[in-house]
Amino acid sequence: MLDLTLIPATGTALPPPFEGRHLIDGEWRASRDGRTFDRLSPAHGTLASRSALGCEADTEAAIGAARRAFDDGRWSRLSGKARSAVLLRVADLIEANVERIAVVETLESGKPISQSRGEVGGAADLWRYAAALARTVQGDSHNTLGSDMLGMILKEPIGVVSVITPWNFPFWILSQKLPFALAAGCTCVVKPSEMTPSTTVMMGELLLEAGLPAGVVNIVLGYGQPVGSLMSTHPYVDMVTFTGSTAVGKGIVTAASGTLKKVALELGGKNPQAIFPDADLDSAADAVTFGIHFNVGQCCNSGSRILVHEDIAQDFTARVVDLSRRVAFGDPLDPQTQVGAIVSEAHQRKIHGYVEAAAGAGAEVRLGGGPLTVPGLTGQFYQPTVVAGVTPSMAIAREEVFGPVLSVLTFRTLDEAVALANDASYGLSAGVWSENVHTCLDFARRVQAGTIWTNTWMDGFPEMTFGGFKQSGQGREIGRYGLEEFLEVKTVAMRVGRTRTPWVRTR
CATH class of the missing domain: 3.40.309.10 (Aldehyde Dehydrogenase; Chain A, domain 2)
Structure with a gap:
């Protein structure tokens, strides 16, 4: 017999399987073709969840909703104060729902309930930090270009972001990406791993309860093909942020190259x-x-x-x-x-x-x-x-x-x-x-x-940015640099008065 410390089955009554649907343009929807997929608990072998299986039409609808929501300014043109208020409400709702979310995460992932509680509860701090950053987006000004010129560097939301998350920390890693994208003013389409889809759906419930406008965050459940693939190639998408294996990350870079969209990757490690x-x-x-x-x-x-x-x-x-x-x-x-x-x-x-x-x-x-x-x-x-x-x-x-x-x-x-x-x-x-x-x-x-x-290992804080060198990825998450990933830089050159010398001589 192995000399190890084992904890046998507790006999705890399991909740009924979670039923997950897509969130598209503020509405919960079944798949267009009606298909679903199941997730069995890796620890208990029982049915943990049944989710809508996304198809190309579902993904197109979600991306279209995010594009409309960004372009009409219902979120991107709100003040930082207004966006911050919504993110703070989400943080409060996360803390009020820790146990409900943690049980589902444990059943789908197999991780200990104490760790799930810590992951879900701790994620609220990421939302609060991102809420603070929403009010601090700023660029630069250049008042030394001469008496007739004023220069400004503006930072604006990059646009529609595809957020693709892994199975090992489904709620935490979503919270390393989504609130920072929202703080910047972006709209999003989210695809969780097919192995742990349900806590992302639960996050969608909290977003609607917090008052996030319809279409700002859309969730499509399913597999890399076709959902993740279309999210990586669609011309309406301006950026992809992905956490997962290095092999899949390389595939996303290749897929996204057709439209030259920005790609941020948090990949593997051999630490x-x-x-x-x-x-x-x-x-x-x-x-x-x-x-x-x-x-x-x-x-x-x-x-x-x-x-x-x-x-x-x-x-x-x-x-x-x-x-x-x-x-x-x-x-x-x-x-x-x-x-x-x-x-x-x-x-x-x-x-x-x-x-x-x-x-x-x-x-x-x-x-x-x-x-x-x-x-x-x-x-x-x-x-x-x-x-x-x-x-x-x-x-x-x-x-x-x-x-x-x-x-x-x-x-x-x-x-x-x-x-x-x-x-x-x-x-x-x-x-x-x-x-x-x-x-x-x-x-x-x-x-x-x-x-x-x-002299420590794996201590982390929302203020301390995270990301890798070499084949561990590109770009950064959380911290101020995590917000910067979702911003575009725009130069505005302004001439003061009618001081420009004509280029074409008229006489």
């Missing part, structure tokens, strides 16, 4: 943490354990590879193994559960394939390494897994496993740690653990990643 001998090893081990098991490792910011100094590698790995045994895996509806279910059977097979390949190449599986059975549940779970003796050339060290699987590599010098950290096609985030501030600053300045954490 390193370097642990030096002078670090607080207890704190580092706890943070590493959190970083790999949070959201079952199904997180773009997962701390999926650690770089440990040779002098402490054995001891530190043992600490992480011991802590991982204590992490509570099991029924996500139990508030004590820390790690829930893998999102699908196919994804579980992919995770296991990486572990088997690493073991076959000579790595040592120190803990876990296979599927996990949770008493009373029929869904898919994976053991907390620690793989040591990993070399930089192994796939498990280079590719995004997206599961509770930690790869352990070693280094001898700071230069080697930096080289290992940068030896990846990704550059989303990285971490460094040392009591020496010079070590931390040197590592932070040299590592190619959009976020560097020092």
Whole structure:
């Protein structure tokens, strides 16, 4: 029997399946062809939701509604104060509905209910911060161009934005994009992942209750084909913002190139943490354990590879193994559960394939390494897994496993740690653990990643922007830079008086 911490099925009565429809031009609609699709709970195996299956006609209608809503100015020409007031009402409504939304998110995604509550409740702060930014959009003026000229740089909403979100943090990532687009004055068409569609529909309910004008936000449920594809290519769409895999992100860039629309991408990561001998090893081990098991490792910011100094590698790995045994895996509806279910059977097979390949190449599986059975549940779970003796050339060290699987590599010098950290096609985030501030600053300045954490992991704030280097994406989310993504820059040159010298001589 595995020496792990398991939480069996709670026997909690499950709510009836959520019924989701499209939100188009302020109305809830079934699909034009009447089709639907089902989502089974990855932890319980029961029907979690039944949703309208979007077709091309549904997507066209949603995009058309967003285009009309932008062009007639019902939102784009409102004052920042008026837009801010609506966003603040949304934040209040989110907080009033945390439990209802969190239960649905847990059933569709398999994540623990305590984490769903934190994700949904925390999203309200993103809406409040975006509301504050709505009143601060400003450009520049140039009063030094001569007595006869005045220059202005205006910032205006980019237009209609397609928002395509993933399954791992459906409510949170929507809240990293949507309120900032709305604060800028844009109108939107939203497509959530087909695996976790329902909390986006619930967000739509809150938007209407908050008084958002019809057509400003439209939601189409369904698959990448045809919904996501049309949202990426339609000439009425001015920008696409997407979070998901690097492979799909590249496809969106290709699709959007036909109309040269702006594309913002938040993609994969293979995020390193370097642990030096002078670090607080207890704190580092706890943070590493959190970083790999949070959201079952199904997180773009997962701390999926650690770089440990040779002098402490054995001891530190043992600490992480011991802590991982204590992490509570099991029924996500139990508030004590820390790690829930893998999102699908196919994804579980992919995770296991990486572990088997690493073991076959000579790595040592120190803990876990296979599927996990949770008493009373029929869904898919994976053991907390620690793989040591990993070399930089192994796939498990280079590719995004997206599961509770930690790869352990070693280094001898700071230069080697930096080289290992940068030896990846990704550059989303990285971490460094040392009591020496010079070590931390040197590592932070040299590592190619959009976020560097020092002596912590995965702390985030609405004020602190987020995004990646290299194949982890392009553009930024949240913070002031997150608002800037949804703005166009316009130059206005104004001549003062009748001072222009004629170009054509009339006499």
